[in-house]
Each structure stands twice: as structure tokens, then as C-alpha cells.
Amino acid sequence: MRHHPSAAIAAALFAATLPMGSALAQQAAEAGTTTAAVTAPADFFKQSPGSDYYLANYSEYEAYLKRLAGETDRMKLVDIGKTAEGRTQWMAVVSSPANLARLDEYRNIAQRLAKAEGVDEAEAHRLAARGKAVVWIDAGLHATETVTSQGQIQIIHRMLSQSDPETLRMLDDCIILFAHDNPDGMELVSNWYMRHADPAKREYATLPRLYQKYVGHDNNRDSFMAAMPETENVNRVLFRQWYPQIVYNQHQTGPEGMVVFVPPFRDPFNFNYDPIVMAMLNEVGFAMHSRLIAEGKAGSGTRSAAPYSTWHNGMERSVSYFHNSIGLLTEIIGGPTPTKIPLVPATQLPRGDEMMPIAPRAWHLQDSLDYQWTLNRAVIDYASRNRERLLFNIWRMGANSIEKGSRDSWTMTPTKVQRLADAAPLDQKDARPGSAKKVDPALYAALTQRPEERDPRAYVIPAGQADMPTAVAFLNALIKNGVDVEQAAAPFAAGGKTYPAGSYIVRTAQAYRPHILDMFEPQDHPHDTEYPGGPPKAPYDITGYTLAYQMGIGFDRILDGVEGTFERVPDLLPPPPGRIEGQGKAGWIVGHETNNSFILTNRLLKAGAKPAWIDAPVTANGHALRPGAIWIPASPRAAPVIERAVRELGLVAIASDRAPEAGLLPLKPVRIGLVDRYGGLMSAGWTRWLLEQFEFDFRPVYPKRLEAGNLAHDFDVILFTDGALPPKGAWGTDRAGKQPSERDTPPEYRATLGTLSDERIAPAIDGFIRGGGTVVAIGNAGRFTDLLSVPLAPALVRQVGGERKALDTKSFYIPGSILRARVDNRQPLGYGLPEAVDIFFNRSQTFTPAPGATDYGKVAWFEDRNPLRSGWAIGEERLAGTIAVADIGLGRGKLFLMGPEVAQRAQSHGTFKFLFNGLLYGPAAAEAKR
Structure with a gap:
């Protein structure tokens, strides 16, 4: 979009209506001169982004951002980290020049309000009045969803070049963080699409490899783990640096016969959230719908228009709810190759979840980008008009979490609701379907607030557990998500136990309490059916994922306060210190319980050393080691590997003066x-x-x-x-x-x-x-x-016409949950594992x-009729045996x-x-x- 003199006239007239000396007035008065040099996309790219049959790649997008950064005082370009393939992941911070000059101040305000620690209500109001709304708007998480990346180019340019009153108000009230989630994917997809000179041959349905180096589309399931570098970069901005009140995560494609899905979402929502975040999510969602409709942009759907829910923590927009931020997801149709909106009769009658249906028509990429522009404007406008309330409410939610974590509290779960329902008088239990059951209110506390079911005040991860490096990896996943972790400087007592120095504590009296509970406590997913007595309604993603269970972490739930000498962990933790024990010269013994022992084993094999597994229990230097302990004969090749491993991997190597008497299984390099x-x-x-x-x-x-x-x-x-x-x-x-x-x-x-x-x-x-x-x-x-x-x-089958089929979902359905299994850890395949393990099961x-x-050999099996630990299971008794x-x-x-x-x-x-x-x-x- 080019700058025209009429824009300067409009800016001057607008400036005259504003208070003398205000930042907005100054910005409006200067609008005619600050935007003239901003390069339009059409003047920079080979074709204008939004053109049919054209995709700009990330290299071009990056170069354009750098051009803009040198041309405008409305944007600051920030390097937020490297990608899996080594590209720079850029974030464009867009706001008024006056705000950009005080970014550190506004970021500090956002942090203090989001973390809420040491901020009372009066100060929260003062900070909210001074602060600016922070809005994250991203693109390209899923690289084949090309609308978002191409649209972001146009949107950033418009926010930098337009000087209408609304844009100036938005810039003055808000700090917008425009980021790209998957640079590697954008480069691959765009280059693959543009590889043919003939536009009619262009497509990206046949990409030769995953568009995120390791995980492709699954990069949007990594938020609570933050294993991928791109996720870690994004989480650092969201939960450790900028603390946006709104996180807008843009996707495609939209529902059939519509243009775009926009929140609110269908139930269930995760019961750990503060309800304020859900209420405000609904506000923003309907503000987006109403702006589309007011502009005559038909075809937006909500809630029942798509399967999206707010249960799972792994997605970028959903992890935000656990951090008291409003997470938005839109799913829009379109792409560089023109298409058509099909005629789906069921979408043609206006209803609450599709208020303005769209007729079938031809559709072009620019049509989608026009909708994206409206949706982005709606979100920023909402943030501008509700700036102070957004800032105050993120404090309120954080303060609520701190308060709940400081006293006895209980979380209502589907299991507790079922207890209440089961307590209904018998004459109500056969009432017509859908009628409300009534229970004696005196039973409420007895059935839902049992003392032993209180929410923990803290979780303790004891030092010295079987796999301490993995416990540290778990703590780092929490830290990457902005959770505060402390380490004991001296022994302490809690919950009737004594813990050694070096143990870790995660208190729930902090702003991100919902995330902490979700990582330690089991997910109790509602029994969600299509209709009473009907088949299960498929969840949007998995239902049980408790990270402490998945990672096999030993921890204790502490229901009362914890006193002791603790130091807050300042940043990501290194592996715990390892050591070599004993003075023996024959070799070393290392336990099999630590996952990092496999790194040691692989390094030894590559060095030409001769590690072996001991096939029976062994005692060394006072340590009782289970079958599978690793024996490493002393040699010049093994010694430096051992010394490096104990230093880097947190392993304990026991120097022995003689080889084990038990049988050995020599290991070999494997291809x-x-x-x-x-x-x-x-x-x-x-x-x-x-x-x-x-x-x-x-x-x-x-x-x-x-x-x-x-x-x-x-x-x-x-x-x-x-x-x-x-x-x-x-x-x-x-x-x-x-x-x-x-x-x-x-x-x-x-x-x-x-x-x-x-x-x-x-x-x-x-x-x-x-x-x-x-x-x-x-x-x-x-x-x-x-x-x-x-x-x-296969055990979970039925015979249909002489062919084995999966069990029907009414009789057996486990859509991604954690189950408890028994393990024979005397067998080599079970070496190092405990006798019972939490195992992830997804329609397996x-x-x-x-x-x-x-x-x-039966190495692991389901022994009980109720192995469910976290999630949702129908017919779990079929797993027994x-x-x-x-x-x-x-x-x-x-x-x-x-x-x-x-x-x-x-x-x-x-x-x-x-x-x-x-x-x-x-x-x-x-x-x-x-």
C-alpha cells in the first residue's frame, strides 16, 4: 500500500482532535512523513504476496523485514533464536515510536502483572493504567498453511504504513509481536511450490519431507515439552520475556462450506484454567466475528462448526490458557492456487454458530488475506479498547493462582461430579434423559472436598532418585514454560518426610499454577458422548498427558506449607553433578536406570570400548544394582569417555577392583x-x-x-x-x-x-x-x-465376516491416555525400568x-482392570492380562x-x-x- 497525500490530511485532522502533547497526537501529526518511505510488498517481492500461484519464501520474508526495520520507527526487529536448520527466527515488535522508545519499561510492567508476585491490587491498577496491551500474532506454524505467512507480510506493512485514526490508536495502546513460528517450513514449502515455471503445475501436496525438520505438523503438540528449538524460542517470548495478554495462533484450513473458524470453542475446557481467561476468550472471539460480519465478510463459524476444544496443553494457543493468556486459534481456507467454496447445504441456514453463511463462489489467496487482515484488526482493536482491563485481569488471574496455592483448595473434576450424581436419591435416577438430578447440598463438601484430595501447596522432586538427569529434564520443561523452581540449600521436612539438600520444590502459589497442576496431576477427562448412551465424541487431541507421569519422575504432593532454605533456580538447569566412586582398577559399573546411560554406552562403543550388561543383581561400593547394570572394563579408550560422562551426563560410575561374577551380555555397535x-x-x-x-x-x-x-x-x-x-x-x-x-x-x-x-x-x-x-x-x-x-x-479385536477389526468405540476407546503397566525388569528388554511404569496408550x-x-517373553503387561492413570478410557477392563x-x-x-x-x-x-x-x-x- 503506497502513501498518499490524503492520508497526511486525514492524519492532521485527526491530530487536531487529540489532547495537545499526547503521544498519539504527535504520532498523528507526523504520520504524513513517517510512512512515505516504507516499501510496499509489491515493490519488494517478485510478485505481490497474495497473488495467485505465488508464494514468497522465508529468505525473502526475512530480507523484507530487514528492509522495513531500516525504514520505519514503528518497528523493532528482534532475533528470538535459531531454528532446527539454523535459520534466525525473527519477531517484529510493532508499536508507536514513543512506545518503542520505552519497551523495557512496558515489558517490565507486563511481567510484573503476569507474574503477580509482590503486586497488590492497588499497584496492579496503577501498572495497568500505565502499561500497554501486549499481543502476540504469529504465522506459519504449519508451513503448508500458507495463508498465514503470506498474510503476515501484508499485515505488518499495513500497520507500518497506514495512518488512519484506528491504526494510530492501536499503535499507541498496544505492542504487537509479529513472529514466524516455522521459518524452515516456509522456506521448504514455498520453494517446492514455486519449483515449476508453469503455474498450473504448482502444488505442495507432494512435499518430499517433513516441513519441520523432525516433527512436521506435530510441532503444534510440543508446547509443554518445548523439545524443538522453535517451540523453546516461542515459549521464551511468551512466558519468560513478554507475557502477552493475547496469543493469536493462525492456521488453516476452515470448515467445509465456510471460510474461517473463529473462537469460541466447543467443550470441554480444562478445569485447571482460571474462568476469567475463558470468559475473555469468548469476548475476543465474538469481536472477531462481529467485525467480519460488519464488513460483509460471510462464512465464519464457531463452536460446533469444528472439533476444536480447549483441553490439551500441547498446542501454542492452548498452552496460553494455562498461563492466563487468551489463546486464539483461527482456521481459514485458501492458498496460492485458486479454488472454490463448495455448496454444503447444512451450512446455508444462519444459526448461532454460523451467523452469516456464505454462498459457493470462486476463492483466491487475496480473499483469505483480506479476511486475515480483518481478524488481525479485530484482535488488536479489542486489545486497544480493553488495554487496561486486559492488563489488570492477567494480574487478577495470577493473583488468584497465588492465593489458591497458599491455602487449602480443591479442584472440581468429572470424577467428583459423578460422585455427586451417584448420591442422587434413587427416585431421581430413572428420571427422563436430560433432567437435572438434585443432591442434598450437605453432601457437597463430603464428596468434593475430602481432606486428602486437596490441591498441593507444592511438589517435591527428591534428590538422589533413580534417574536424576531425567528429573532435571522435566524441571527444565517447566522452566521453559515460565514456572518458578526452587532448590533446597539444606535438608528440610515436608509432609512427614525429610528430603536431602539438592532436592527441588515447585510451589503452586505462583501465577502459572494451572500449568503446574496440569503437568503433575492426572487429567480427568469428562465422559463425552455424542448423545446419552451413545458413542464417545472424539476429543480434538489426546486426553491424558501428565508430563511427570510420562517422564517417570519421582515426586511427592505436599498438601501443607513447606519451610526451609531454598534458592530460586535462575535459568535452565544443567545435568546434576555425576561422580566416580571407589578406587578399583578393573573397570566401572554404571546403573541402567538412567536414560543418559545410553549416551555413555553409545560413546563407549564408538570409542572401541567393550561395555556389557550384567544379567543379575550386583552390589558395588555399597550400591545394590539391579540386572542390566553396565560393566565397562578398564582401558585407555574407556577412561576418558567415563570421565567426560560423569561430568556432562550426571552419571555415577563405580570403580571396581574386579569384574562381576554374574553373566555378561557383551554389547556391540549397531547399524x-x-x-x-x-x-x-x-x-x-x-x-x-x-x-x-x-x-x-x-x-x-x-x-x-x-x-x-x-x-x-x-x-x-x-x-x-x-x-x-x-x-x-x-x-x-x-x-x-x-x-x-x-x-x-x-x-x-x-x-x-x-x-x-x-x-x-x-x-x-x-x-x-x-x-x-x-x-x-x-x-x-x-x-x-x-x-x-x-x-x-492382537488382543483388542472383533471378528467381522471372517476379518479382524478393531473393537467399536462404545466398547473400547482410549484416545491418548496414560495407563499403568507391570514390567519384568529381569528381562533385557525391561532392564532399568521399575516394576510398574506409566505408559502412553493411544488407540493402540x-x-x-x-x-x-x-x-x-512377556516384558510389560496390563495386570489390573482399571489401569487408567490420566485421561479417558472406555472398556479399559479389556486390557487386563x-x-x-x-x-x-x-x-x-x-x-x-x-x-x-x-x-x-x-x-x-x-x-x-x-x-x-x-x-x-x-x-x-x-x-x-x-
Whole structure:
């Protein structure tokens, strides 16, 4: 948009109406001169962003931001960190020149109000009156959702160049943080789309790899873990630096027959939130709808128009609710290739959730960008008009959290509501469906406020637990999310126990209490059905994800106050200090309980040392070690590796004066093939990241190579993650993406083309295993039980016309929850694990043996009829007695079946050992058989 003289005239007239000397008046008076030099997108890019058949890439976007930063005093460009591929992730801070000159002051106000610590109500009002509303608006989290990235280019330019009264008011009242969530993805998608000279051939449905280096679309499930560098960068801005009151996360695509989904969302919302954040979310959402409608932009839908809810913590907009920020999600149609809005009759009648339907019509990218502009303006306008209230209410929510964490409090959950319902008099229990049950109010406290069910005042993570480095990794995930963590400088007592110095404490009397509870306490998802007695209504994402459970952290819930000498942790924690104990010269023994012991093992193998697993309990230097402890014979190659490991990895190495008397399983370097496919498989991408973190050597392997046979020539282990073997029947539905022709595929990607077929993969894998190879099959890759002659079969099935199908959802449904499983940790596949473990289960299969079956080991299984720990489960009793993790011998090799996703999204550190053990144990066992 170019600057015209009429804009200067309008600015001058507007300035005359404002108080003399105000920042807004000064800005309006100068508007005619401050915007003339701002380069319009059409004058910078090869084509104007928003044009049909055109996508600007991130390199061009980055260069444009740098150009703008040198041309305007309304924007400051900030480097917020590097991406997985090493690009700079930029954030454009946009506001009035007067505000930009005082950014540190306004950021300090935002921090003090958001954290609420030491700020009383009177001071909160004073700070809110002085402060500026902070609004985060991002783009490109999912890189194939190209509307958001192209639209942000236009939106930033308009905010820098327009001088109408509304824009000037917004700039004066607000500080807007425009950021890009996935630079690597924007570069890949745009370049892939633009690779053809002929516009009619342009597409990005056939991308050759994941558009975020490791996790693709799943990058929006990483918020509470912050494993990916981009997520860590974003979280740092949101919860440790700028504390925006509104977080607007833009996506596509919209519902069929509509243009855009805009909040509010459908239920359930997570019961840990402060209700203020939900009330204000609804306000902003309807302000967005009303602005669209007022401008004649039809086709926005809300609530029932789409499946989006506010339960899960892993998404960028939803993690915001746990931090008292208003998280917005929009999903809009469109893209660079013109399309049409289809005629969907059900969308044509106005209703509360779709107030202004849209007729079918042709649709262009600029149409979507015009809607994005309106939605962005609506959000910023809301923030401007409600500036003081937004700032005060984020304080109010933080203060509410501090107050609740400082006294006895209880959280209402679906389980407690069901207790109340069960207490209804019998003559009400058979009332007509939908009628309200009434319960004696005197029962309220007895059924919902039991003393032992109080919310904790604090959680203690004791020093010296079995896997302290993983406990530190858990604490770092909290710190990345702005949670305050303290460490004990001296021993202290709490809850009837004494804890050593070095233990950590996470108090709930802090502003981000909702997030803390959500990471430690079980998720109690409502029993949500399509209608009373009907099938379950699918949640938007998983229902149980308690991070402390997934990571296997030992912690105690402290229901009363905690006194002692504590120091607040200033930043991310390094691994705890390790040590070498003893003076023995024969070698070292290291326990198997620490995940970091696998990094040590891999380093030893690469150095040419000879580590081995001890197959029985052993006592060394007063330590009683369980089976699987690692024996490292003394050698010049091993010594420096051990010394570095105890320094960097938090390990305890016991120097022994003699080798163990128990049996040893010598380990060997392994060649791992990680199965992937053209376009990239997200479960394989997460696993790739995990293998890199723990320093396993591997390489991707694709269908053509797998089906060619002679796999032992290149691999000792082949790892199939969930989805790597195309699922069928009882194992789910294949969702593989489109593939281009070989001719249309760049040479470097042609080897990745193809799909696995049962007819070719079964004999190749069978021969590989029987010849001494190892196959690890996770999730629905357990379908190898259908393809190979093995003693186990899927347990959660029904027969339909002679074919095995998954159980119907009314009888069995676990849509991503945490369950409790038993473990035989005397078996190599279970080494290092406790006797009971929390395991993530997402519509998974378990196994049952055939009558008289032998040559398999039951490593992990569900023993109880109620194994649910966190989330939602229907028919969980069907799991009792079924096998979750199995060790199957075939010829000289091994097939390891892991029905649950033991490495899901790189979060479930507590079950990584099943995978890591399998990678090392299978080849070692085969070598022992030679």
C-alpha cells in the first residue's frame, strides 16, 4: 500500500482532535512523513504476496523485514533464536515510536502483572493504567498453511504504513509481536511450490519431507515439552520475556462450506484454567466475528462448526490458557492456487454458530488475506479498547493462582461430579434423559472436598532418585514454560518426610499454577458422548498427558506449607553433578536406570570400548544394582569417555577392583535402519530426534530398500515406528500422503518413493529376523503379528465376516491416555525400568498368546482392570492380562513388539528404555548365538 497525500490530511485532522502533547497526537501529526518511505510488498517481492500461484519464501520474508526495520520507527526487529536448520527466527515488535522508545519499561510492567508476585491490587491498577496491551500474532506454524505467512507480510506493512485514526490508536495502546513460528517450513514449502515455471503445475501436496525438520505438523503438540528449538524460542517470548495478554495462533484450513473458524470453542475446557481467561476468550472471539460480519465478510463459524476444544496443553494457543493468556486459534481456507467454496447445504441456514453463511463462489489467496487482515484488526482493536482491563485481569488471574496455592483448595473434576450424581436419591435416577438430578447440598463438601484430595501447596522432586538427569529434564520443561523452581540449600521436612539438600520444590502459589497442576496431576477427562448412551465424541487431541507421569519422575504432593532454605533456580538447569566412586582398577559399573546411560554406552562403543550388561543383581561400593547394570572394563579408550560422562551426563560410575561374577551380555555397535517414507512420517521424525539426542547411529530406510531384501548387509536393527507399516483392519487406517511421479521428483528424493506392500515386506523381514536381525515394531507396526508366523496375536479385536477389526468405540476407546503397566525388569528388554511404569496408550493394540505358544517373553503387561492413570478410557477392563511389550525369538533374531507408543512425541522418557534396550539387546543376543 503506497502513501498518499490524503492520508497526511486525514492524519492532521485527526491530530487536531487529540489532547495537545499526547503521544498519539504527535504520532498523528507526523504520520504524513513517517510512512512515505516504507516499501510496499509489491515493490519488494517478485510478485505481490497474495497473488495467485505465488508464494514468497522465508529468505525473502526475512530480507523484507530487514528492509522495513531500516525504514520505519514503528518497528523493532528482534532475533528470538535459531531454528532446527539454523535459520534466525525473527519477531517484529510493532508499536508507536514513543512506545518503542520505552519497551523495557512496558515489558517490565507486563511481567510484573503476569507474574503477580509482590503486586497488590492497588499497584496492579496503577501498572495497568500505565502499561500497554501486549499481543502476540504469529504465522506459519504449519508451513503448508500458507495463508498465514503470506498474510503476515501484508499485515505488518499495513500497520507500518497506514495512518488512519484506528491504526494510530492501536499503535499507541498496544505492542504487537509479529513472529514466524516455522521459518524452515516456509522456506521448504514455498520453494517446492514455486519449483515449476508453469503455474498450473504448482502444488505442495507432494512435499518430499517433513516441513519441520523432525516433527512436521506435530510441532503444534510440543508446547509443554518445548523439545524443538522453535517451540523453546516461542515459549521464551511468551512466558519468560513478554507475557502477552493475547496469543493469536493462525492456521488453516476452515470448515467445509465456510471460510474461517473463529473462537469460541466447543467443550470441554480444562478445569485447571482460571474462568476469567475463558470468559475473555469468548469476548475476543465474538469481536472477531462481529467485525467480519460488519464488513460483509460471510462464512465464519464457531463452536460446533469444528472439533476444536480447549483441553490439551500441547498446542501454542492452548498452552496460553494455562498461563492466563487468551489463546486464539483461527482456521481459514485458501492458498496460492485458486479454488472454490463448495455448496454444503447444512451450512446455508444462519444459526448461532454460523451467523452469516456464505454462498459457493470462486476463492483466491487475496480473499483469505483480506479476511486475515480483518481478524488481525479485530484482535488488536479489542486489545486497544480493553488495554487496561486486559492488563489488570492477567494480574487478577495470577493473583488468584497465588492465593489458591497458599491455602487449602480443591479442584472440581468429572470424577467428583459423578460422585455427586451417584448420591442422587434413587427416585431421581430413572428420571427422563436430560433432567437435572438434585443432591442434598450437605453432601457437597463430603464428596468434593475430602481432606486428602486437596490441591498441593507444592511438589517435591527428591534428590538422589533413580534417574536424576531425567528429573532435571522435566524441571527444565517447566522452566521453559515460565514456572518458578526452587532448590533446597539444606535438608528440610515436608509432609512427614525429610528430603536431602539438592532436592527441588515447585510451589503452586505462583501465577502459572494451572500449568503446574496440569503437568503433575492426572487429567480427568469428562465422559463425552455424542448423545446419552451413545458413542464417545472424539476429543480434538489426546486426553491424558501428565508430563511427570510420562517422564517417570519421582515426586511427592505436599498438601501443607513447606519451610526451609531454598534458592530460586535462575535459568535452565544443567545435568546434576555425576561422580566416580571407589578406587578399583578393573573397570566401572554404571546403573541402567538412567536414560543418559545410553549416551555413555553409545560413546563407549564408538570409542572401541567393550561395555556389557550384567544379567543379575550386583552390589558395588555399597550400591545394590539391579540386572542390566553396565560393566565397562578398564582401558585407555574407556577412561576418558567415563570421565567426560560423569561430568556432562550426571552419571555415577563405580570403580571396581574386579569384574562381576554374574553373566555378561557383551554389547556391540549397531547399524539401525529407521523406517521412513516419502513426505516424512512424524513418528519417525520424533524418533530421529530422540536417537540423535541419545547418540545412536542410524540412517533412514525407505520402502524400495526394505523390499529389496538382503537387509543384513546394511542393518542389524530395523525400527518401525507407529504408522511405518501401513495399517490395515484392526490396526487403523493408512494416512500416507501423495507422491509425485519419479520424473517429477528431484534426484535426491527418488530413493524415498514407494509404499510398502505386505507381499514383499513380509518375506524380506522374516528372512532378516531369522538370519539374526532385530525388528522393533512400535504402535500399529505391531501388525507384523498378521504377516509373520509368531506366537502372539492382537488382543483388542472383533471378528467381522471372517476379518479382524478393531473393537467399536462404545466398547473400547482410549484416545491418548496414560495407563499403568507391570514390567519384568529381569528381562533385557525391561532392564532399568521399575516394576510398574506409566505408559502412553493411544488407540493402540495389545497382544495375547496363542494356545501353547512359546519362545516369547512377556516384558510389560496390563495386570489390573482399571489401569487408567490420566485421561479417558472406555472398556479399559479389556486390557487386563494382555501384553503391552513382548520379546519374540524367530530363528537367530528378535521381533520386539511394543503396542503402546513408548516414545510418543519424545515426551515419554519413562518408557524410552524399552526402545533403547531393544536397539542394543537384539544384536547382542544374536551375536551371543553365533
